[in-house]
Amino acid sequence: MSEIRQNPITGEWVVIAPERAKRGANTALRAAPAEIPNFLAACPFCPGNEAMSEEQFRVDGVKGGWSVRSVVNKFSVLSPTGDVVDPGCVPAGAMRVNGVGLHEVLVESPHHNATMALYPVPHLRRVLEAFQNRFLGFYSDPRVRHVIIFKNQGADAGASQQHPHSQIVGLPVVPGQVVDRLERSRRFFESTGQCLACSVLANELVQGCRIVAENSGYVAFIPHAALSPYHLWIFPKSHLPCFSGALQPARLAEILHVVLAKIHGMLNNPPFNLVIRSLGPEETDASHFHWYVAIVPRVNKRAGFELGTGMYINPSSPESCAQALREYSPDPEDA
């Protein structure tokens, strides 16, 4: 029989139905990706084409050139100039501001065919430190109220450029989903005096069955109400609402490297999304919130049930997925 679970941090419900996997519609196996060149002359992010983008930040390369760059997104849906004003004329109860905001593409490597799962730990650390730099830079703009950092890896996860990159968006509003999660976190804190994420993490560490990896700063686990197969969270062990405060980039780079290499090897380089969920450095009235990283391999698709209910069907057991990832050792040639 299936089981219906709710995630206390997100409030989302999921039907855990591993029998569904037997239908064969969900399979982690896919054809080997086509050979991708190390350099593509027409790619706007490949070395030599720097003039095609407006650079905001760079980390120099060890042997000259650059190692990581952040550039203005040419196709941003938000305008970097102007003020946040209400143009007026909205239905009762609705809100409207003009589309002012910041949007950068963080080019993670000069190599067109590089992939985050296979970056050496020191390079992953440089990418994380670049995230931190841009995150704080965005929040220094008084028009920005919420910053999200995310990565779409592969066309099925929403990537439109093959060159390895992430994105950073500074919004002039706080998204409803963030407001809802903050509210859940606040209610839990007011009724128990504890951080909801800290107590979830403590419980996961005691149970152990959904842990994938752990080091001195971070724990990677599959939430008990994971919405899809191998949907994974990385929680910092120390309680902080903002990811830039005590990032411990070396520790985060280590655990990301381990987790991404496992996913890459076991699921054969799947498309995935990575999101850093954090509040800004100044949001002192939300000290109950706990920042984290979410990684969602795109191994099954949302359909009518999900759209119609806001609930999900996960055709896998979070405990089995965690055990498989925990026990999987990537090929040392790759990792």
Ligand SMILES: [Zn+2]
């Ligand atoms: Zn390229």
Ligand SMILES: [Zn+2]
């Ligand atoms: Zn906490």
